[in-house]
Amino acid sequence: MIAPTVQRGLPFGDYCNLQAVNATLLMTYHDVSPAEARDVQIRGEKETTSLVKGHASHSAILEPEKFDREYAMVPAFGDYRVKENKDKKAKWLEEHGESIILDPDEYGAAINIRNSVMKDAFISTLFTGAGLNEATLLWTDADTGLDCKGRIDRLTTWHNYPVILDLKTTRSLDDREIQKAILNYGYHIRMAFYLDAMMLCKPGEYRVFLAWVLNRPPWIGRVTELDEDALEEGRAQYRKLLNLHAACVKADHWPGYTKSAADAPEVIGLPPWGYVLTSPKG
Numbered sequence: 001m002i003a004p005t006v007q008r009g010l011p012f013g014d015y016c017n018l019q020a021v022n023a024t025l026l027m028t029y030h031d032v033s034p035a036e037a038r039d040v041q042i043r044g045e046k047e048t049t050s051l052v053k054g055h056a057s058h059s060a061i062l063e064p065e066k067f068d069r070e071y072a073m074v075p076a077f078g079d080y081r082v083k084e085n086k087d088k089k090a091k092w093l094e095e096h097g098e099s100i101i102l103d104p105d106e107y108g109a110a111i112n113i114r115n116s117v118m119k120d121a122f123i124s125t126l127f128t129g130a131g132l133n134e135a136t137l138l139w140t141d142a143d144t145g146l147d148c149k150g151r152i153d154r155l156t157t158w159h160n161y162p163v164i165l166d167l168k169t170t171r172s173l174d175d176r177e178i179q180k181a182i183l184n185y186g187y188h189i190r191m192a193f194y195l196d197a198m199m200l201c202k203p204g205e206y207r208v209f210l211a212w213v214l215n216r217p218p219w220i221g222r223v224t225e226l227d228e229d230a231l232e233e234g235r236a237q238y239r240k241l242l243n244l245h246a247a248c249v250k251a252d253h254w255p256g257y258t259k260s261a262a263d264a265p266e267v268i269g270l271p272p273w274g275y276v277l278t279s280p281k282g
Contacts, residue, residue: 002147004139004200008132012151015136020149023190026241030186034244038254053215056102056110057169061117062133062153072099073107109215113169116219123211123221126165131156137197143239144246150197162204164194169215173222178212182230189241191226192234 002020024045028037059067075092077085093101102110118124137150154165170181182188191208198206208231213221226234248254257266269280 002138002140006201007136010136018149020147022149023193027186029241033256034248034254035256053106053109054169057113060110060114070100072096073102112219113213139200150194152194161207163207163209165209168212170212188230188234189237192231193238
């Protein structure tokens, strides 16, 4: 049993090593079978280019000293068909073996995103001044008995309200695209998970903000607030995922899709919007 607590200054590596359920683990179950979720949990998340850029921009804004210390941009050594240039690059990579290596575009994107945040009159006020970056939350879920953890980008205040602030990079700031991103990536599920954890750790009237910044020129941003309806839906979904995970752990079994007898197919038809000229009879 973990007493609900907010920790500051916990290195990300130490956070990852904590044996507890987090939102990322829960999201492995989202829209897939438990068997598929378990496979991702065992293999780990694939480090895509977008993830690398996202981690770098987060670090540049939330932990600038860490960014300067741990990230390095590989120089342009010229045509790599020339052996001398290939050797120079290999030597440089060897000398920076402990650094997180970014190419010029990735490094430049992180710096441009940081500069954009700091130049925006509203967004910069949320990321500077009083507040706590990379806050770690620890608690035990009362319903399932599972130890849980969360890592919030930033805890701050706005107009005397405590704010849970999450930074997102995006290709579009259009309302519809942001709504699609929230739905597709389950941001409402994650933020409801964090909100309920904060209410356990330190009760208050929290607002939940998402700060979006374009990951391309002109690197501008905007801030949106998740409404109560979105958070309530997110809460219902994370509870479902948490209960599913607890059941799988208890049974030590992560089933696939088949729910009927092995020798009987599961009946499925068209989605409701697929019926244009006829109406479903069922």
